[in-house]
Amino acid sequence: MDAAKLKKFAQYARRNLIEQVSNKLDLVLSQESAERRKHPQAVKKLEEQIQAHGEEQVIEKVAYIWFNRFCALRFMDVNRYTRIGVVSPAEGQFQPEILAEAKMGHIDEGMVDELARQRIFALLDGKTPSQDPQAEAYRLLVVAICNYWHGSMPFMFERITDFTELLMPDDLLSGNCRVPGGFPSGCGAAYSAMIDRIRDRKPPLPNFGSCAVNPSKGSGSHMSFDWGIAAYIPLHRECVQWDWSGDSCIRYDTVPESYVRGRRCNINEDRSDPPYCTKTVRWSEVFIEDTLAGPTYYW
Incomplete structure (x- = not known):
């Protein structure tokens, strides 16, 4: 396993997701945010977590949780452990397969509960106002799928709490967001190392704090x-x-x-x-x- 390349990719992923989660946190905590009106209890819990642990630690924890989930879902898509791709598009398509299926009226009832399905269809049919209905519907799908897999793989898919969902990165359907859909070019060795960790029932990445490569004592600069x-x-x-x-x-x-x-x-x-x-x-x-x-x- 090429751990050095895995750590290099971890640095890329850390910057990418921390920036997105940080930006989302700014929006959620603004005084006139929609989240304060729609999810006051979740925002209150988020503020309590920040007060107890500090803003930086909350941001890093949430970014790390979402990266683990995205990597695991990508691995499951590629190996067809999922019936349809959750973060991966069907061949010749550009949107995640699960969203494309939902737009055609197909959502797995065994994985997505009735309330979530109603909310998703209302967004996609234009019955619920939204600045980006497809992105919002996809967020609901991802949360539902993660909670479904919690039952069989709790070590990988911790049940999503309210404030974790609030800080879920927004840029999931854009070509600019490269973490959910796959690794950047040239990161094949990092992807293989990630797969080895998943097979060993470990999170896809080591803790973000270990991403600064340190040689053994006396062999280089720490x-x-x-x-x-x-x-x-x-x-x-x-x-x-x-x-x-x-x-x-x-x-x-x-x-x-x-x-x-x-x-x-x-x-x-x-x-x-x-x-x-x-x-x-x-x-x-x-x-x-x-x-x-x-x-x-x-x-």
Whole structure:
């Protein structure tokens, strides 16, 4: 098994899914989000998890869970353990086979319960308003299939909790999302290594924290990483001298852009917290022998 290539792919997958889950988290936690109206209890549980474990840990955990599920479903599709492809298209098609079947009115009643089938058909028939009905219907199908396989493979398909479903990546039907549908080109060895892990009843990937390749002691440079969120404060002017008689500022200082780590930018009407912030960003750092290697990367 080529573990080095597997770890290389794990780094790619980690960046891909963490970015998607992070973006979804921002949407879900916004004050006017649809999720707060439709699933208030799930959002409350999500906020409790973040308070108890930290936002970064929740994001990484959810990304890792979804990657394991997608890889397992892909493996089952390729080996025809599933009757129709869940994340794989039929030959000559571009959408997952299970979605194509649902659009023709065919959903396995033994795997998808009646309520979920009604919601899926309502979306696909245009009876339920949605900005992207096919993507929303496909999300419901994937959740139902994962919960179905929980009965026979609980080690791989943990039952999906509400907040895990809320943070399910959105970009599942786009060509830009390459994790659910397969491995990038040149990753055949990584795919084979993943299959070996599944056959050994292990998750498809080792823990994301092990993805920085470290040689044995004394044989090379040891690497580690850190990442998190930050409130972005752009270049701005701040008043440093106030004319109280005229109720106006008479002298300003220009303050360079900065980041407040561990803080999310909250904007409420004409105020922001931390002051002057405009958005929430992500940051990451790589260390070699516990020394920062290069500048901090913000995105």
